[in-house]
Amino acid sequence: MQVCLRRKGRSDDHFPQETESVERQKPFFLIGLVCAALLGVAFYMEHVMGLEPCPLCWLQRFAFMAVAGVCLLAVVHNPGNVAGRVYGGLLAVAAGSGLALAGRQLWLQNLPADQVPACGPSVEYMLEVMPLAEVLLTAMQGTGDCAAVVWRFLGLSIPGWTAVFFTALVVVGVLMVFRPQAAPKVG
Numbered sequence: 001m002q003v004c005l006r007r008k009g010r011s012d013d014h015f016p017q018e019t020e021s022v023e024r025q026k027p028f029f030l031i032g033l034v035c036a037a038l039l040g041v042a043f044y045m046e047h048v049m050g051l052e053p054c055p056l057c058w059l060q061r062f063a064f065m066a067v068a069g070v071c072l073l074a075v076v077h078n079p080g081n082v083a084g085r086v087y088g089g090l091l092a093v094a095a096g097s098g099l100a101l102a103g104r105q106l107w108l109q110n111l112p113a114d115q116v117p118a119c120g121p122s123v124e125y126m127l128e129v130m131p132l133a134e135v136l137l138t139a140m141q142g143t144g145d146c147a148a149v150v151w152r153f154l155g156l157s158i159p160g161w162t163a164v165f166f167t168a169l170v171v172v173g174v175l176m177v178f179r180p181q182a183a184p185k186v187g
Contacts, residue, residue, distance in 0.1 A: 024084050025075050027176070031091070031169065032071035035064045038165060045158075051150050055126075056105040060162050063098025067169055070094055088176025095169035102166055105159035109149055 042061055045051045053061070074087040126134075149157045156164070 025078060028071040028074035032068045035068035039064055056101055059101045060098055063094060063101060066094040067091060085177050088173045091176065092170050092173025095166045095173055099163060099166035099170060102159040102163035106163060109157060
């Protein structure tokens, strides 16, 4: 038995296009949800588990927020093929910056103890007494706080897990950029 799906006041030609647009929005929506969940975990670790985030942890959070922001814009904008590729590129760039920050923190965590930089002031203190550009530069360099491994799951520290997620997001963003274009409908 065949079921016909029609919307009142619309021809059948519009229904496939609506399905295509929903299909283009789905990955962005799901990635945005994953980023929101990861940020929720970060705030849980900070406020419930009592783990104080270091400057590089804060910047990685901002990178997840940037990825979620790109995804939110893509869902609201409902991109076509070209704009979907642009959003995929923005996703890859935002996730790539987060991956670089996680890589920097992993590098700091694997330094010999005598080469670890000195611990610095908290992010809140730096924001009160330093200009924003200097706070960002100091945060990107990392401090001794960033080298401390305070939590592990399955052998990976927090920046190890963020690197895994950022790597996956970079791959998804690149795939969105280079995915095959949908053929235009003729007739």
